[in-house]
Amino acid sequence: MPHAPRGPRVVAIIGPYGGGKSTLCDALVAAAGGPARRGAAPRGGMRIAACNYLDEAWSLLDCPGSVEAMHETSAALAVADIAVLVCDPDPARALTVAPFLHAIDQAGIPALLFVNRIDTFSGRVRDTMAALQALTARRLVLREVPIRDGEAITGYVDVISERAYRYRRGEASEQIAVPDSMEEREQEARAALVEALADFDDGLLEKLIEDIKPTKAEIFDRLHAEEAGGTISEILFGCAERDSGVRRLWKALRHDAPAPVVTAERHGIGQGGALVQVFRTLNAGHGGKLSWARIWRGPVKDGATLDGKRIGGMWRAGEGDLVKIAEAEAGDIVALGRLDGVQTGTVLGGSATALAAPHPPVFALAISTVDRRDDVRLSGALEKLLEEDAGLALHQDAELGETILAGQGEMHLKAAMDRLAAAFGVRLKAARPRTAYRETIRQPVQQAARLKRQTGGHGQFADVTLELAPRPRGAGFAFVDRIVGGTVPRLYIPSVGAAAEDAARKGAFGYQVVDIEVTLVDGGFHAVDSSDMAFRTATRMAMQEALPKAEPVLLEPVHAVTISVPNIYTPTAQRLVGGRRGQILGYGERPGWMGWDDVEALIPHAELHDFIAELRSQTMGLGVFRHRFDHLAEAPPKLVQEVLKAAG
Ligand SMILES: Nc1nc2c(ncn2[C@@H]2O[C@H](COP(=O)(O)OP(=O)(O)OP(=O)(O)O)[C@@H](O)[C@H]2O)c(=O)[nH]1
Ligand SMILES: [Mg+2]
Structure with a gap:
């Protein structure tokens, strides 16, 4: 099928920690003729890669998978045309995908699921799909059925085209005849796919009832339409490390990723002059600041002024280094220089859907400079750090005289402090924040x-x-x-x-x-x-x-806490509350999250400091909580002893 020119498209590559997102991103770039950068993926923030595949421009947003960096995934989803959700094939690990399924559902973005590490899997892809399906309202359909040689998956049959392919390392797969043994399985999968589509299309349903086989073109068109609307996602599989299924994924992306103008429409962006949205901010130590933005409406020229902000330099992600450019068009992903005061998420030149708010912080530290002479530079450096990382929050506790840096977890804050030292030369020490007793x-x-x-x-x-x-x-x-x-x-x-x-x-x-x-x-x-x-x-x-x-009495602040966990962990969460002098108030379904519960509890503030670490360690890293002050309660005698001792 020939493609009309559609403009540069953007793929968000998302999924749980260590699932192979960066490996897949490298494999996609390599398959497009770019440099292979295997194994050199930096840990930490989002990576932005650009390439041309069959004469079309693509940007790939390789997101970090850590649960502490979920806001980066949200930012990528806000500006991408399509998401590739990289999943582990083991059905027992499907739960780790839940936050990402939720994120694509919230974003309403078209998405493909890529079940990676198929080389390590001897189970049935159907079971993987079933486990994932239990976590999302989006209908999942298998696009391919695996061809096996013993335990190993050596290729696949495409359920719509009914063609079979054998993987070849580092090359496009080779078309082969559909093995006889596969026909029944392939027909089953095809029937399941058509049935899923018929749920959204009465015409197709009628044909199904009358036992008329829909044409390939019909199936293609329906699937494309439902995927574009985010109601159906197809499941592809492969092995990023061995290049299996990577060109197949490219083909699906070419076919399914909407043109930037269509995505802009989804965000309510109509016609007009230049409009850009910043989704990532990076500060170089010496004052240079780069705001990575999607251009929703172009063209945008270097030196132009948008909403009173003058663009001081414009770059595109290149092979290795950034490439300076003078002009960019709608759909492009560019780095804009010197946009002072422009935060991540800012839209210049109009309005667009805001980036999803990050989860409120779950871990906090009281910070201070190692060298008092750095105090003068601290607030400026912190301001830049917060500009880069929406998951961080800062506040001054006037009563206790502490500067509190809060974020998504211990690793997140450690990384933030390391970054502060490396990029801004400010070294910090951190302590557990004090509790405001009464x-x-x-x-x-x-x-x-x-x-x-x-x-x-x-x-x-x-x-x-x-x-x-x-x-x-x-x-x-x-x-x-x-x-x-x-x-x-x-x-x-x-x-x-x-x-x-x-x-x-x-x-x-x-x-x-x-x-x-x-x-x-x-x-x-x-x-x-x-x-x-x-x-x-x-x-x-x-x-x-x-x-x-x-008869003075010590009072401690008690917080109202909502703990969110996959519901198999609801008893675990309740047990943890008990272990922290907490009191369960009740539990119920977590709104908008299939298969999750919210456990409501009261927990003393003093017990919340490292609660996230314990909660995550017992819930496959998935549990989170939010909290707010609720009331003051009499402190138990043991705590009174401790507090008085600490006070000297
Ligand atoms: N066996 C196997 N290993 C893989 C595959 N894809 C990636 N890996 C390995 O899995 C490890 C993690 O891969 P990454 O690509 O860094 O994973 P990631 O999803 O980017 O990880 P984060 O960015 O930290 O969330 C690396 O050691 C890869 O070599 C695969 O298909 N099969
Ligand atoms: Mg990675």
């Missing part, structure tokens, strides 16, 4: 305090009697004035209230005192020596004496 009192007390100072001429005098009483949890601080007969002049009473509240910032354990009522019941004054200052001081004295006598 305290309250259990016992009402009455306390009088008198300030009387005679220093030379003008003295100081104030006398107060305060009553401290506990309030219900969450009620906060309250000040009550019960002065009768002017024993404390009106004028000074607000100062007593303010000083009492101020003194409550540091209680018997050294933390802020909450949920108390302070009542001014009595006092005394001196016509000359009393002052605002004097009443403040007397109030502070009374508070400091009263608080330790009022």
Whole structure:
């Protein structure tokens, strides 16, 4: 079938950690006549490769597979025309694909599933498909059936064209006659494919009922239409390392990847002037910044100004290094220079679908510079780092005086700190963030305090009697004035209230005192020596004496936590909650995720620091959680001991 010129197309290569995405990307580039870069794939961020296959331009976005870098996959899906989801053939590992199936479903992007490592597999591809199907609403269909020689898969029969091929290493597969033994299996797979299509097409369904065999062209067209709409994805298989199935994948991509203008339409982008979307940002240490963008509408020229931002240099991914270009067209993936203040996800020249928000951070560290002299450069360097990596978050904890860097996991933060050192020369040390404990009192007390100072001429005098009483949890601080007969002049009473509240910032354990009522019941004054200052001081004295006598209690913040796991791990998640002084509130289906549960629980903040590591280690790396402050609860005696000991 001849192809009309469609413009440069973009493939997001996504899938779980170590599945062979980079190997497949290299194999695709090599099959297109580019340089073979086997084994040299850098670990970490997204890699952008470009090549021409049969005179058409392609960009390949090779995404990292780590669960801690999921936001990079989302960014790639937001700008790609089609996704290739690289899966492991072992049905027992299908679950690891779940987050990626969810991501393509959310993005509504056409996708092909490439079952890689077929060389290591002796099971049935049908079973792999069934395991994957349980995780997505998208209908999965087998496009090929494997030809086996003993255990090894040596080729395939294409279910639509009904042609058979034998793999040849480093070359296109060779067409062979369909082996007799394969016919029945191939017919079965073809029938299953047609049945799946008939679910979306009444005409096809009628034919099926009347036992009329649809033509190849009909099947092709239906499949193409459903794939373009993201309702059906076909499953191909191969071995990226031995080049098997790679040209077959190219053929499917050529056929199925929509033209950039079609993808732009899917994102609601109509006609108009230049429009680009930044999906990846990289800062070189010496101020050079590259914003990788998809051009939704072109042409775009170097030096042009879009939404007030001037493009200072334009490059395309080349063989090895970047290639400087002066102009790019719609569909291209380019690196744009010097777009100061432009964040990852920014759309210049119009509007487009926003990048999916990353999962809220699940791991945090309190950071500080190793060398205090780096402090001045820290905030600028952090700003650049956050610009590059949407999965990071930064905040200043004024109360505890800590700078908190949060992200998607321990490895993610370690990589971020390494990058800060390597690219910006700022070395950091990190510690576990402190917990913002609070305290309250259990016992009402009455306390009088008198300030009387005679220093030379003008003295100081104030006398107060305060009553401290506990309030219900969450009620906060309250000040009550019960002065009768002017024993404390009106004028000074607000100062007593303010000083009492101020003194409550540091209680018997050294933390802020909450949920108390302070009542001014009595006092005394001196016509000359009393002052605002004097009443403040007397109030502070009374508070400091009263608080330790009022049976102080340490309160710890408890967070409402939603833990999301594949439902076979729901009991595991519940057990982990129990192990962290938590309380299960309930569980139910995770909205929008087939086969996943949300477990709702209350867990003390102090127990959440390394929770993600344990959760992942027990759930094939898949479990995640989100949390927010819920309430304060009395800390158990053992924790009180620890906190007091740590405070010295
Ligand atoms: N047996 C076999 N090994 C493969 C195949 N494809 C890739 N590998 C190997 O699997 C390992 C991981 O491959 P990568 O291509 O780096 O995997 P990846 O998906 O890019 O990994 P991340 O980017 O870290 O998520 C490498 O040692 C590859 O050589 C395959 O088809 N069969
Ligand atoms: Mg890789």
